Amino acid sequence: xxxxxxxxVGGLIVIIGIFAFFYFxxxxxxxxxxxxxxxxxxxxxxxEENAFTMLQKIKNIxxxxxxxxxxxxxxxxxxxxxxxxxxxxxxxxxxxxxxQLDLKFYxxxxxxxxxxxxxxxxxxxxxxxxxxGEQVDETRELECVLKKIERKWLFSEIEVVxxxxx
Amino acid sequence: MEPTxxxxxxxxxxxxxxxxxxxxxxxxxxxxxxxxxxxxxxxxVALEDEQVEFRDGKLFIDGKEMEEPYVRxxxxxxxxxxxxxxxxxxxxxxxxxxxxENHHFGQASKNRIVGVPLW
Numbered sequence: 001x002x003x004x005x006x007x008x009v010g011g012l013i014v015i016i017g018i019f020a021f022f023y024f025x026x027x028x029x030x031x032x033x034x035x036x037x038x039x040x041x042x043x044x045x046x047x048e049e050n051a052f053t054m055l056q057k058i059k060n061i062x063x064x065x066x067x068x069x070x071x072x073x074x075x076x077x078x079x080x081x082x083x084x085x086x087x088x089x090x091x092x093x094x095x096x097x098x099x100q101l102d103l104k105f106y107x108x109x110x111x112x113x114x115x116x117x118x119x120x121x122x123x124x125x126x127x128x129x130x131x132x133g134e135q136v137d138e139t140r141e142l143e144c145v146l147k148k149i150e151r152k153w154l155f156s157e158i159e160v161v162x163x164x165x166x
Numbered sequence: 167m168e169p170t171x172x173x174x175x176x177x178x179x180x181x182x183x184x185x186x187x188x189x190x191x192x193x194x195x196x197x198x199x200x201x202x203x204x205x206x207x208x209x210x211v212a213l214e215d216e217q218v219e220f221r222d223g224k225l226f227i228d229g230k231e232m233e234e235p236y237v238r239x240x241x242x243x244x245x246x247x248x249x250x251x252x253x254x255x256x257x258x259x260x261x262x263x264x265x266x267e268n269h270h271f272g273q274a275s276k277n278r279i280v281g282v283p284l285w
Contacts, residue, residue, distance in 0.1 A: 139199070141204075164273065166271065
């Protein structure tokens with residue numbers, strides 16, 4: 001009877017250990033996804049957001065990017081190589097035009113062509129309301145490249161896929 | 167796609183339509199816009215290597231004015247001529263009453279075509 005109890009407790013400890021291992025040491029795919037969740041969290045804006053939170057979020061956005069990041073969005077005339085400071089400034093300016101903003105990512109397809117490089121194809125949906133009350137709702141397919149630099153996955157390329165070319 | 171298909175309507179996609187055939191002019195097709203869930207419903211107006219142009223709302227293919235009975239809302243678009251690339255089709259919605267810059271249209275790769283609406 002005592003043996004069975006020890007076995008059960010042992011089994012439980014092993015199961016908890018396995019869960020703890022995966023929780024505290026997530027695989028690379030989870031780490032890449034986390035960067036998108038952070039980007040989503042920091043780009044998003046609630047109507048009640050105060051100035052301190054806004055400044056903190058804008059500052060944080062820059063930390064997700066490589067020293068230089070290639071942006072390709074022909075329809076938004078936003079193409080070129082930008083420093084993380086420029087990206088933070090641009091994000092801050094774009095956020096200031098909207099009273100509410102929500103960025104969500106779906107349909108992740110992640111693969112690793114090299115050890116420290118991740119290529120991600122996904123859907124990005126941006127919804128919100130402008131300062132004048134106009135509704136914003138844009139969905140696009142994105143292709144991103146993230147590089148692992150000093151154990152952190154950083155965005156180095158973001159391309160908005162042009163499905164319909166006028 | 168008003169007035170052919172109403173906004174908010176529900177439909178199903180017939181995926182096998184182009185397994186053994188190619189899209190034809192005036193077919194209404196489903197184009198994969200983002201991921202596996204976001205689709206657009208558009209009409210094929212030009213095929214590869216054809217030249218597309220709009221003059222005061224009238225569609226011209228290779229310089230010839232096309233009949234478009236499905237367009238019932240007023241349209242005054244102007245678009246300089248452009249040639250459809252290889253393995254692409256040129257798609258436009260039926261509702262052209264909005265300004266041209268607000269309408270999702272253009273050439274789409276055939277790889278992006280998922281099928282046709284079931285009804």
